Amino acid sequence: MLPPSILALVRNAPTVAPIPHRAVLSVTGSQAGEFLNGLITSPIPTDPQAHFFTTFLHAQGRVLYDAFVYAQAGKGGAPGFLVEYDARPSEAPPLLAMLKRYVLRSKVKLRDVSEEYDVWAAWGSEKEKTWDVKRKWDLTRNDFMTPEWDENAAWPWGTTPGVIQDRRAPGMGHRLLVRKGDRPQEVSTHDVASAEDYQLHRTLRSVPEGVLDIRPMKAFPMESNLDIMGALNYSKGCFVGQELTARTYFTGILRKRILPVAVRQSGNRSLVDSPLPLLDIRTVPNQRWKDGDGVQKTMRRSHGKLLSSYKGLGFALLRLEDLVPIHMELATLEIEDGETKYEVEYLWPDWWPRQSPRLALLDAHERFAVGNQRQD
Template identity: 60%
Template sequence: MLPSIRALARNVPTVAPVTNRAVISVTGSQAAEFLNGIVASSVPAHASSHFYSAFLHAQGRVLYDVFVYAQPGARGTPGYLIEHDARASDAPPLLPMLKRYVLRSKVRLRDVSDEYDVWAAWGSAREQAWETARRWAHALSGAAEPLWDSADAPPWGAEPGVLRDRRAVGMGHRLLVRKGDRPQEAATHDVADAEAYTLHRILHGVPEGVVDIPPMHAFPMDANLDVMGALDFRKGCYVGQELTVRTYHTGMLRKRTLPVAVHRSDGRLADGPLPQDRDIRAQLAALPEDAMPKPRPRGTGKLFSSVNGVGLALLRLEHVAAVEKGTASFEMETGDEKTKYNVTHWWPDWWPHTEEQAA
């Protein structure tokens, strides 16, 4: 990461609201079994454990990435709060979709978005007690899974309303608070705006929601859901499992969502809003006159969320490899005047590069 980009990070304890989020309550004696049959990760055995997961389409594409907060009932009956992106998208609304799966299950579903606000907190010493170095299980396809140490269990935490954000090292906590209230951290942390949180997760290479993980279009591993701990490749049947598991074991990942810096021609980071879903093209480097011409790189990347000249982009790994070898570069055009920008990717510090264990 370039020093100019690193300087954008907030290095003091910070808390910020996370906007455009909705919350669905799932309660009942069969709530755990109900969720386990439709989410892409395993529901923890302990009723108080939170987790991160995703709902997939039957053809294996992502519908929603979700945080699931355990909220057992007064008598210990299972209960969960599902936090998801509420913005309009190509995906069917989550609550009606879940109701179609209820059938005879003993569960109750209801929208409780008017009861909760979502916040994120990061940068405090509190996180150092549980945020340990990551270990990984790798597949030949290029997918990777975090291996949680038994001492870390439950890895996503069990404190009511407080979820450890383990999608990337340094992400901090996610907080559910009563509508209109501020979290306790507001008394000890700098209070920032929602854009600060977006910048925080971009710098950590963490896609989230319908902008970065386009519903009905994104494949789970393209959106880094494997390395962020949202997928279980060994659990029983769930919606979208077949293609996901087959890709993990016998496929080959061709795309990843990576953080990028967007530079003007003078080398400065772009300012102002950048258009979402803009094509990023790989351009071949200039060749010597006597060199054999090479075909233009096929396909394009896509820019997703961006703040202050940095963003998240879906990039073809063959293009990434060419750029890192110096045989190509990334470019993007915006506006009616086709203003050109140079685009530079980087791999997050926490990314699992080294194969430590074959799956």
């Protein structure tokens, strides 16, 4: 259960907000679907009107961009797509330039159309309950939690032009692509909020997004919860970065995940209002040694890294083995920024499976070992 200080930030009324820093690429041509299919982690839907969520990976399997793909027919009804992604500067190569390197002789046309579109999010409407239903999970690969969509239901991400049903997490609402300078029709029935309100909205629903949360050239897709959010398909054909992704999947073992966190100053229960930079999260000292002068030293093991925060809420990449057993209430860790100390409370999202099979097994083993020690 979230504490009152965090629950107070939740917007329950129908809300619409702009999403900044987003760019849009147009991919058209008779081979547009085939071209994209070899570069992304999700298969191209058979329905030419179906949208979806996916990821572009580096050849070594690290994330370059998480992206929404809107179906949009090109001239003469040829296949076409609009790729929406975070365009803030990062270590990743610019997406347009990268895609151009793969075109070769393909019948594909690429164009930056960011000046033609704005991106908005809308959530909290009663209409969402018709499709935003409780999801089922495929937990056959230990630490990996992949949603299973109902084959008899409508396409999970939607087919309405310019509107994506955001299935990354329950309650995320819709993703809206509107003409530059226009406002979505939802402004007449929803509260109009700020981009920061959208950031809080997705943080409270455990959805990392963009270059701050999913660090390009450094993050792995499963560690970034892209499997949970429906961006990965392990049964599709080849794509860039597939080898390492498939190898990790078939081992069934994952060492880290991004989790939502609340950040407070040590000794103060109020949330830290100002954003914090990337900070290491460390546990208590667990190794000791003596230097050449005989002075005892300690080393604090790295537990993870704080990725982003806003109004005291954000995301951190944490070691799963340090979180066993995992509970659905907040638990406290510590980080330091110079002389300032902070407490970081992490949360296992309540819409995820309680815990993965491997962690459940470790939890049971740990309880068994403690029971034996007590008997001794």
